[in-house]
Amino acid sequence: MRETTDAEPIPASGAAMNAVALLEAPIAASGVEVSRPVAATIEAFLASVERRAWRIAEIALRDPDEALDAVQDAMLRLVRHYSGKPAEEWPPLFWGVLRRRITDLQRRRAVRNRIMVWTGRATNDDDEELPEWEAPDLGPDPSRALASRQAHAAMSAAIRALPRRQQQAFLLRVLEGLDVADTAKAMGCSAGSVKTHLSRAMDALRTKLEDWR
Amino acid sequence: MNTRPENTIEGLPGDAEIESRSRAIFRNACENTDSYHALRLGMARRKAAHVGKARVTSRVWAPMAGAAACCALVIGVVWMNPARQMGPATTAVPSTPVAAGNDTPEETTPEIGSTQMEMVQDLDFYRWLAAQPAVASARNRGSR
Numbered sequence: 001m002r003e004t005t006d007a008e009p010i011p012a013s014g015a016a017m018n019a020v021a022l023l024e025a026p027i028a029a030s031g032v033e034v035s036r037p038v039a040a041t042i043e044a045f046l047a048s049v050e051r052r053a054w055r056i057a058e059i060a061l062r063d064p065d066e067a068l069d070a071v072q073d074a075m076l077r078l079v080r081h082y083s084g085k086p087a088e089e090w091p092p093l094f095w096g097v098l099r100r101r102i103t104d105l106q107r108r109r110a111v112r113n114r115i116m117v118w119t120g121r122a123t124n125d126d127d128e129e130l131p132e133w134e135a136p137d138l139g140p141d142p143s144r145a146l147a148s149r150q151a152h153a154a155m156s157a158a159i160r161a162l163p164r165r166q167q168q169a170f171l172l173r174v175l176e177g178l179d180v181a182d183t184a185k186a187m188g189c190s191a192g193s194v195k196t197h198l199s200r201a202m203d204a205l206r207t208k209l210e211d212w213r
Numbered sequence: 214m215n216t217r218p219e220n221t222i223e224g225l226p227g228d229a230e231i232e233s234r235s236r237a238i239f240r241n242a243c244e245n246t247d248s249y250h251a252l253r254l255g256m257a258r259r260k261a262a263h264v265g266k267a268r269v270t271s272r273v274w275a276p277m278a279g280a281a282a283c284c285a286l287v288i289g290v291v292w293m294n295p296a297r298q299m300g301p302a303t304t305a306v307p308s309t310p311v312a313a314g315n316d317t318p319e320e321t322t323p324e325i326g327s328t329q330m331e332m333v334q335d336l337d338f339y340r341w342l343a344a345q346p347a348v349a350s351a352r353n354r355g356s357r
Contacts, residue, residue, distance in 0.1 A: 043262040050254040072257035079265035152242040
């Protein structure tokens with residue numbers, strides 16, 4: 001698998017990113033955050049973030065279609081309510097909206113499962129590891145793609161096993177690369193809480209890193 | 214963030230390794246998003262952008278429509294006001310029979326109209342009388 005540096009931004013999807021002007025954002029001083037360009041328009045911002053948002057929602061929800069719905073809802077809400085805000089504020093707002101949407105869906109699913117347990121039609125979604133559907137790989141190295149998918153599945157399973165707040169802190173702070181302040185804004189808590197949740201998440205994930213290789 | 218160096222005691226990876234490893238996996242997964250979901254994500258984005266544009270359009274047109282409605286209301290009020298001022302003069306006549314209560318048409322209208330009718334009927338007489346001032350005054354003098 002190809003190794004990447006921490007500061008290297010994940011490329012945006014689609015041609016929309018090429019069509020708009022991008023301003024260079026200040027690089028985070030700590031070196032932990034991933035520096036990403038600030039989009040000039042909200043559509044460019046959504047184009048830059050859509051795939052990561054979907055992957056993060058998929059990790060949290062374990063359902064690609066539900067993740068897609070969550071991302072679409074977050075996009076609509078961002079455009080409806082926050083499109084007038086400065087572009088620098090879009091990332092924490094968007095991730096905050098998406099986080100709440102994911103939490104809503106997780107709670108709804110939990111309630112549904114409880115009802116199913118009462119009615120005797122429960123499906124053990126939390127324990128059962130179902131194979132995930134993936135599109136057929138047409139690349140030159142199928143074994144590498146398979147290893148990549150397996151590593152992603154193992155990492156997703158490890159993240160899903162975390163408590164919800166630790167999971168959110170890890171996804172936003174490490175995978176999305178938000179700084180502590182933006183993560184705190186998106187999570188609706190203090191910066192100290194973010195650090196605490198993240199530290200505990202790291203401790204929990206430390207023993208599982210071997211599975212990701 | 215509370216970064217922890219390599220855990221040499223237990224041989225477990227440190228925070229930096231966890232971060233770099235998880236980011237690499239995540240980045241790879243994002244890059245290899247299947248075309249079906251990539252297409253649907255693009256559609257979702259375009260839909261959101263379309264909603265935003267429609268919202269901007271409504272933001273422009275809504276105040277204009279409101280202003281037009283206010284203008285129409287003001288014009289309507291101004292248009293109706295002269296009619297109200299003209300109203301009492303035109304409605305006074307119809308109100309008379311209502312105010313008269315139980316009076317019959319024969320009792321009310323002749324009282325007003327009878328003198329007028331007599332005046333009209335006697336108009337010729339008064340004209341003739343006005344044309345004869347000399348005769349009348351001479352008779353008066355003769356009687357004295």
